[in-house]
Amino acid sequence: MNPAESASGQTLDSMLKKKMPALGIDLGGTKLSAAVVSDFKVISEPRTVPTPHGADNIVSAIVDLIKSFQNEHVLAGAGIATAGVVDPTTGNILGSTGNLPGWEGTPLKTLIESRTMLPIQVDNDANAAAYGDTLAMRMEDKECVIGVTLGTGIGTGIIMRGKVYRGAHLAAAEGGHMRISLGNQRFCTCGLFDCWEEYGSGRGLVATTKELLPGVTSAQSELANHVEFLTTRMITAAADNGDIIAQKGMNIWHQHLAAGIASLAHILDPECFIISGGLSSVVDFELLREMVIDRCMPRYAESVQILHSELGIYAGIIGAAHEVLTHISKPPAA
């Protein structure tokens, strides 16, 4: 045995690195956030900058963020959660979404590693969040855990026995683009019709509530004056104030969420669903659970578990950081 190796086969180097924190970075269409992460907790003040335009500028902004944290922290590496399709082995961006034009084709891991000399892991943001949530809840031995990130859209990540399930072409787990309705009723930003996220996301909540408003007067609902510029925040605030239309919108939104979750339950029979993302804070989990049970065959209804993420809005950052920590702590290949 090499003296630098422990009895478990880990090198001293990898054990030391395992104790060090990593930076988690969450790259979205509008903002770029980062924080230092250790043991599934954010241990630094998070920093957020607006997402710049163009791939080169985004890469530079990420490098700047990393360097600003390196001034104060010794980092084992950095994990980047980004929108789009990612090859986690090469760290290349294989496909982008409308939110990040020109992002496709960026060799992100190579570019950032060469400019920071830090180990970098890149993953899709919903995958990273699901990975973080699964490990934080000690569910890495479960056959399947599905993470659902609720925000402007819906992201999903599928974790099987502690590993991100990626599919045959690295594009799996776009559950937000299941088709949950027929008849081309709502057009999705992805170019398809009737995707789950057009119903169950923040955009979906707004669209659903708008459909309730024609003919409603401002005496009946405070939302009637805001049809053109309705936001999720207006709706959730109005619902809290007892506004019937807003409450009805929230109720239908829960039904739409439940429809997608029930479909995923029948397809993948997961141990549990973990709901994260900004909009998860307005989910009535008891109501959602009842609605999912209503939409499941008895066998699924008995076992379905829907949990609220313990990582909150940091699920992506924490998951990405732990992806690089897991990668570093692997014993080197023989």
Add this chain to the structure above:
Amino acid sequence: MNPAESASGQTLDSMLKKKMPALGIDLGGTKLSAAVVSDFKVISEPRTVPTPHGADNIVSAIVDLIKSFQNEHVLAGAGIATAGVVDPTTGNILGSTGNLPGWEGTPLKTLIESRTMLPIQVDNDANAAAYGDTLAMRMEDKECVIGVTLGTGIGTGIIMRGKVYRGAHLAAAEGGHMRISLGNQRFCTCGLFDCWEEYGSGRGLVATTKELLPGVTSAQSELANHVEFLTTRMITAAADNGDIIAQKGMNIWHQHLAAGIASLAHILDPECFIISGGLSSVVDFELLREMVIDRCMPRYAESVQILHSELGIYAGIIGAAHEVLTHISKPPAA
């Protein structure tokens, strides 16, 4: 090395058994079929009897079928593909469908093994078909293959790297019960609304075509006289005869099939879909592929493959037989 072991660690016993055929048995709600299978081919005349009522009678009928084949064939074992939820390790029926009342709780493997002295493997019918199709097409090394069995209902099976994916509670891959529409429009035999199989199965084709018939005269469509007793066969025959209503029904049915396949593509990103079952013979695969591509984001549209099963109506029988052959040929646990 034990002299009975080959260099690869297989025992002579297991190698001999691997060369022997197995019986494949397909248990459905109306009929019980069996045939001898070797190397993904049916090598005997298949036999079919009506499914008797009650678990005891079904078990006896299966035993009788096995014994009738044993008179003429030396069998390595028998694989049973059945409707319902199965624990493949114990061979117990964990959940049944309306088609086989009283089937739940039957310790099928134990009962049949004790009365035939043959190794028995039991699996859900759609899982068995997907397993057979995947292995027959030499796709056991692929990340994910999805089998879709089209008949009265829709069965799905998910094969990941050559193994049946079973989920956290052994109930995965009920893709036929994805919810593909909102608004409680069609009631499914499972007790839920708007399941994929109420649209994409034979029942779905009949329901869709019926919706087109109100106001249609018998001069306009030969189906107008048969609204009450419409069958898939009438519709496909009329479509072949150029009946516009029947052709419209078939077209919408393909759209409904495509909607479910596109959803599964976005969730699981499989290497390919393999379509089997009695109704697969009336699928226009070129049309279906176009419609799926229309409903997929570009990344999925580029890679989606939809193949017609090479095992035809025997996919379940062949898959079940190969499940027991695979099980037998495994080296014994150390």
